[in-house]
Amino acid sequence: MREITRLIHKYLRHDKKFPHIWCPGCGNGIVLGSLIRAVDKMGLSKDEVVLVSGIGCSGRMPVYVDFNTLHTTHGRALAFATGIKLVKPQLKVIVVMGDGDALAIGGNHFIHAARRNVDLAAIIINNHIYGMTGGQFSPTTPYGMRATTAPYRNIEHELKIAELAATAGAAFVGRSTVYHVKLLDNLIERAIEKKGFGVVEVMSPCPVQYGRLNRLGDAVKMMEWQRDNTISVEKAKELPPEELEGKLVIGVLVERDLPIYQEEYEKIVERARGSGAAL
Template identity: 70%
Template structure:
């Protein structure tokens, strides 16, 4: 309990920003807890961290943390983050986005940030819907599910965020859930310490807008669904296609080394000044 109290008082703006705006039972609070535990373990000081978000339920998270923070426009969090990182490469830049913010209006920025391999950590909370603006379908709404704008059925296939990140060039990609909170700590920690564009997709739940319309039960029951359908990468390797049909993988999906954008950009700047490349 003493450790929890220390983290709350050290990392949260508890004296002026609470109570928060999230619905009771929302998974974003669990993600926030995992986030500050991971940051505490990595040893970054609060002044070394810049946390940037766009718009939406998840986009509200930087309001509650005592770091350097930017609350930016919808879909443009990675654009602002790129500018911050190039202007001050010594800062640890963490970008918090929802699935709609990251891969709908922000989709083009997402794939090109991955392609460039900019040294940022993108945390994307995937709750399959636009929660804050009324429950509209998002790029990650599963086929056949209902939302306020697909009242009969969603007829589009869902984006696979982590697989998209890998294909686009991210050097570290992981997927976790808010049910597996302690494992999520570790994924965040590894992402923060990895140089290059790292992505952690967090499977969460919106029981208010998405779960209620699809009769998925309470927040607890939706977390139990995560427990029952998540399979670790290691276990999945031992399973056949039929066994994996209604499951999704959690853990580290990709971890590789590629040239980091800031390093390569620095070489170009040096050459433009007549300094020989090293």
């Protein structure tokens, strides 16, 4: 434990912006820990990592870590990250977003980033709620749950983040919870390493907003739920669909080799220069 703490401290801007703003029991810190372990395991230097975020609780993550960090506008993190990556392809550009950030206001950018297959790693922390503004329902709030803007229960249906990413064409899609932290470390590492658009959906408890409004118990209870209601991709393959009802499938959902945007663009540059069609 001491070693892990020491490792994390190596990457934090501990002399600058602490304490952090996250509530007790929030899963964001666990995701940050996983991200740091993945970067450390890959042997990346702090200079070559860019961490980009949007708006919301997850949006504050970059401020705490000693990378090149960018806190953008709501929903637009992937578009900012696209600009950075295309100009400096040697950098590892990691984008962290919340469910509302990535799927509601940023939904269009999310599907097009997956389709375009720019070499980015996107981590989406899914806590089923807008936490920072006080508990409004998001595109991933399940049907029938409560939120401050759904006081009589939510009548909309949940968008499945990982499945959407797979359909939109992402090269790598994984899902974990913050309870399954070793899996999370591994998925983040693989998403960063993967050439192309890599997505990791992380189920994360928000006991203060979502949990309280829906009487789901404290952070420990909510993480116990994650432990008891998940099933690995491998095991899920062996079970009939009726036994998967209500279970969350975790692990690597998609991994495929697709042409990445930067490499395709390099071919365009070669062609344009070869044609001799100058000014």
